[in-house]
Amino acid sequence: MSETKSGVVIIGAGHAGGTIAALLRQYGYEAPITLIGEEPLAPYQRPPLSKAWLKGEADADSLALKPTEFYAETGIEMLLDVRASAIDRAAHTVALHDGRTLAYETLIIATGARARSLPIPGADLKGVLSLRSAADAEELKASLGPGKRLAVIGGGYIGLEAAASARALGGEAVVIEREPRILARVACEILSDFFTAYHRARGVDFELGAFVESLSGADGHVNGVKLADGRTISCDVALVGVGAPPNDEIAQAAGLDCNGGIVVDIHARTSDPDIFAIGDVSHRPLPHYHRSFRLESVANALEQARQAAAAITGRPPPAPEVTWNWSDQYDLKYQFAGMPFEIDDIVLRGDPATAKFAVFHLTGDVIQAVEAVNAPAEFMAGRQLIAQRRPISRSRLADPTVSMKEVAA
Amino acid sequence: MPKITYIEHNGSEHVLDVKNGLSVMEGAVKNNIPGIDADCGGACACATCHVYVDAAWADKVGAKSAMEESMLDFAENVEATSRLSCQIKVTDALDGLIVRMPESQH
Ligand SMILES: Cc1cc2nc3c(=O)[nH]c(=O)nc-3n(C[C@H](O)[C@H](O)[C@H](O)COP(=O)(O)OP(=O)(O)OC[C@H]3O[C@@H](n4cnc5c(N)ncnc54)[C@H](O)[C@@H]3O)c2cc1C
Numbered sequence: 208m209s210e211t212k213s214g215v216v217i218i219g220a221g222h223a224g225g226t227i228a229a230l231l232r233q234y235g236y237e238a239p240i241t242l243i244g245e246e247p248l249a250p251y252q253r254p255p256l257s258k259a260w261l262k263g264e265a266d267a268d269s270l271a272l273k274p275t276e277f278y279a280e281t282g283i284e285m286l287l288d289v290r291a292s293a294i295d296r297a298a299h300t301v302a303l304h305d306g307r308t309l310a311y312e313t314l315i316i317a318t319g320a321r322a323r324s325l326p327i328p329g330a331d332l333k334g335v336l337s338l339r340s341a342a343d344a345e346e347l348k349a350s351l352g353p354g355k356r357l358a359v360i361g362g363g364y365i366g367l368e369a370a371a372s373a374r375a376l377g378g379e380a381v382v383i384e385r386e387p388r389i390l391a392r393v394a395c396e397i398l399s400d401f402f403t404a405y406h407r408a409r410g411v412d413f414e415l416g417a418f419v420e421s422l423s424g425a426d427g428h429v430n431g432v433k434l435a436d437g438r439t440i441s442c443d444v445a446l447v448g449v450g451a452p453p454n455d456e457i458a459q460a461a462g463l464d465c466n467g468g469i470v471v472d473i474h475a476r477t478s479d480p481d482i483f484a485i486g487d488v489s490h491r492p493l494p495h496y497h498r499s500f501r502l503e504s505v506a507n508a509l510e511q512a513r514q515a516a517a518a519i520t521g522r523p524p525p526a527p528e529v530t531w532n533w534s535d536q537y538d539l540k541y542q543f544a545g546m547p548f549e550i551d552d553i554v555l556r557g558d559p560a561t562a563k564f565a566v567f568h569l570t571g572d573v574i575q576a577v578e579a580v581n582a583p584a585e586f587m588a589g590r591q592l593i594a595q596r597r598p599i600s601r602s603r604l605a606d607p608t609v610s611m612k613e614v615a616a
Numbered sequence: 617m618p619k620i621t622y623i624e625h626n627g628s629e630h631v632l633d634v635k636n637g638l639s640v641m642e643g644a645v646k647n648n649i650p651g652i653d654a655d656c657g658g659a660c661a662c663a664t665c666h667v668y669v670d671a672a673w674a675d676k677v678g679a680k681s682a683m684e685e686s687m688l689d690f691a692e693n694v695e696a697t698s699r700l701s702c703q704i705k706v707t708d709a710l711d712g713l714i715v716r717m718p719e720s721q722h
Pocket residue numbers: 218219220221222223224243244245246252253254255256257289290291292317318319320338339340365454457485486487488503504505506508531532533534535
């Protein structure tokens with residue numbers, strides 16, 4: 208039977224769900240808020256799991272979005288360790304896996320994404336890990352250290368950060384990537400080459416253009432990655448980082464529009480006006496690019512939390528942001544903004560050999576995206592120029608002696 | 617615990633006890649104080665934790681890194697007293713610190 212409570216119900220107590228619960232209270236929302244989370248933990252930040260936390264430089268308290276007592280103090284009811292299993296839109300209720308039913312006035316779906324698993328033999332061996340949750344990260348951390356060799360399958364940011372952390376903890380690391388270059392899906396070739404060289408110089412091995420066929424093991428524990436060319440790359444632990452599909456099944460089953468993620472508008476509203484979807488699970492408009500996309504970043508989760516919280520409390524909508532993200536590897540601060548859609552030129556500013564440079568992606572003289580390594584001014588100015596859609600001089604942009612303030616003037 | 621006063625742009629004051637070792641940003645965020653967004657969670661990558669540090673405290677909060685300086689250069693409404701609050705660690709020496717928030721972080 209339905210426990211009458213209503214108000215806002217949030218499915219998914221992750222970065223987006225935790226943020227919007229707190230924001231609603233900040234914005235003066237006074238009705239009940241219920242936050243449903245499948246994980247046993249109150250909302251926490253994932254980025255440090257492959258970075259500072261993995262290297263032992265951040266503790267669990269610092270991961271939490273808010274102290275545990277915050278939720279009780281602000282009247283946010285948290286139901287943890289329980290999965291929402293179905294949405295009944297006509298009845299305005301959510302069914303939980305444990306049999307309970309919750310009524311909602313407004314529903315927010317913030318179920319995120321999950322690590323894709325590899326459908327290959329040996330994927331279920333012990334020591335074959337993924338990295339999405341704090342529990343995953345605990346398991347990975349316990350398997351790293353001196354004498355331990357980490358094989359990362361998939362050369363994306365999280366895998367590269369894990370490789371850097373493995374080295375920092377005194378172990379070995381090898382990155383295995385199917386494409387001829389790492390970061391193929393998310394960064395330009397200059398960046399791929401730069402990161403490959405930087406990691407190699409710090410003892411990380413690479414197998415590029417390598418197709419993983421299976422995982423080998425002994426006594427039920429992984430000990431190698433078998434490639435299509437017949438070689439086996441030995442390892443003590445394998446981290447699978449091959450993408451993260453959206454947890455949108457619950458929305459599909461309820462008949463909400465989905466297209467590789469739950470389709471939402473600029474207020475994060477789904478095809479049902481009483482249901483919002485925010486964070487990694489949503490397929491959202493990108494107003495600066497006149498198209499829609501599923502983004503996987505904290506900045507996106509927070510922007511959509513602000514959009515939905517504003518809509519729910521009747522505040523004016525926030526101004527659209529330029530999407531951005533960052534990654535920390537060794538002493539590198541990598542920041543990128545915008546999306547490289549319909550690019551006809553790229554401009555390199557600075558010299559990758561100095562580990563301080565930026566790559567700008569342009570359509571005509573308008574910057575669409577920027578990738579910056581240890582170059583915060585280029586990142587910040589680039590982000591502003593992307594939003595303004597203002598033409599700049601390419602030759603001045605390419606000249607590091609002309610400051611970014613002058614380029615943007 | 618050191619006491620820190622956070623003053624929102626609209627003048628609302630929040631006096632909080634913030635644990636040593638946390639950043640000034642974390643003191644605000646963990647207590648759900650509006651006005652400090654901190655999108656990157658303290659990685660010095662977003663500049664949405666911008667505050668003005670009361671002049672009397674300028675020396676005590678320490679110097680800006682080159683990274684912080686460049687990020688701030690491009691933030692909105694920057695003043696000489698601007699800092700990224702995630703880069704200021706709370707210690708006993710900061711007991712009584714006052715920070716003000718800008719009109720917007722975005
Ligand atoms: C290791 C790692 C490093 C990252 N680094 C960065 C970075 O440097 N910068 C950056 O911008 N982003 C980074 N990200 C991505 C960022 O963490 C995500 O974009 C962000 O967490 C998205 O928030 P979310 O709330 O949409 O999803 P999540 O934070 O994944 O939260 C979703 C929650 O919903 C729960 N859930 C799912 N289905 C149900 C259900 N049916 N019932 C109840 N609960 C459910 C899940 O268990 C999960 O707890 C990183 C991610 C990882 C894993």
